[in-house]
Amino acid sequence: MKTQPEILMVDDNPADIDLTSEVLAQSKAHFHVSAVNDGVEAISFLRRKGKYAQAPVPDLVVLDLNLPHIDGCEVLSSIKSDPALARIPVVIFTTSQADSDISRSYKLGANCYLRKPGNLPEFVAVVQSMAEFWLGFASLPQKEKR
């Protein structure tokens, strides 16, 4: 019954999307990664609006904070205040180390806050363990349950 886990990555830096996708592609589990570049797109994707009508429902959202148009915190609070989406784990994945960003994210219901590491070995380790944990070990509510 288990289908390929769906990951939605929201990041305006194509280099980070590529690198994350690369790392996930190399892991044993086969993830499917979709990526959007700003907050407005992210909301459309999640609500299956417009060109995203056929978009998959993600099992994990990997969200950068610093985004054009609508920033990551707004996307986060839209997800967590929408009963249809709130169950999806959201991992904040950003360069910010500011205490204010960390505490604000958790207040808004982020499931986890990770800083993007500055070198490859750490980056690989963080992305791999993130996917493994949230899509492997963690027990999460079922999709249709309300």
Add this chain to the structure above:
Amino acid sequence: MQTSSGLSAVPGIASAGAPKGASRGLPEEANEGTKRLRALMVEDEPADVELVLRALQKAGFETTEDIAQTGEEFTDLVRKNLYDVILADYKLPNWNGMESVAVLRQEGLDIPVILVSGALGEQTAVECIKQGAADYVLKDHLARLPESVRRAMRERKLREDHRQAQEELARSNRDLEQFAYVASHDLQEPLRMVATYTQLLAERYQGKLDSDADKYIHYAVDGALRMQKLVQDLLAFSRVGRQGLALESTDSNAVLQVALQNLEAAIQESGAIVEHAQLPAVVADSSQLVQVFQNLIGNAIKFCGSEPPLIEVAVLEKGKEWIFSVADNGIGIAAEQVENVFVLFRRLHTRAEYSGNGIGLSICKKIIEQHGGRIWVESEPDHGSIFYFTIPIKAIPKQ
């Protein structure tokens, strides 16, 4: 309030004076011949006002004066106008001239107060000067007044220049810190791209191109990682200045223990022995003090000679400060380099010899100076170094 006692035909500067608030700067020096002087006189005796003005005029001052007889008038006038000097009688019916010093202090104004008075007695005169009067001139020695005014104005100009220089320095320091912070913060993001992707290149294509390519990729990775470390260090350095001090009563024994715990791996590896005396409680930012001990002891371990490091932490109470010392048996520092060790990013050795960016001692210096102390080193090549730093002895704040 302005009194026209029939003596001051010259209009007071309340109407003609420079607008207040624009700048409390000093009036410009007039030509050599006559010198304009804006005086506020605290005086109830019209005849004395006249005598004072005459004495000043004789010496080439062209004086515009206002007259205050009460504290309220005085306060009102100094708020509205700019004065070069206050000429105050000591005894007035309702207040005494020295109170004007207190008013000026309260208003944050630096205007010299010269007491112009009948005999006060030496005791009172000395007391007035102590409280902040610039000078004291007897009414029957008014010939002395012009020189006293000139000197008071010169001194005020010096104070003003000094204050401006200080402000300028503080501002440029703040700007620099802000710059360091922004630069290091914003540099991290593109650097992360360079570092991770050159590493990815290395991982993917190592051995698949030619040996030159391998070497070039290695240089690029190494450079990016080193720059990352530099930027992080710069950020750490600028953070010391921006975060301010959380001063509290701090047991420096506990601080030392934390530093030693943080250094445990290095201590084990080098076989270092750290001895320390009983250390005092000081008023300090404990996490910053940990950094100081950690950097100094860490250096002592790093720059050891052929012997295992032997490090001794001691303290001496001298005058109003504690002098801490961290002594080692390491390679020491050449005399001509002793000043350089505290300079930001200054390294005395090649990377092959000793790792590091040369940030540690700069951070120590900044921390100690923020605490109002000093840091220095005594050393002889091959005979170890002793780093000293002072922490002022202060009353322990109540919990």
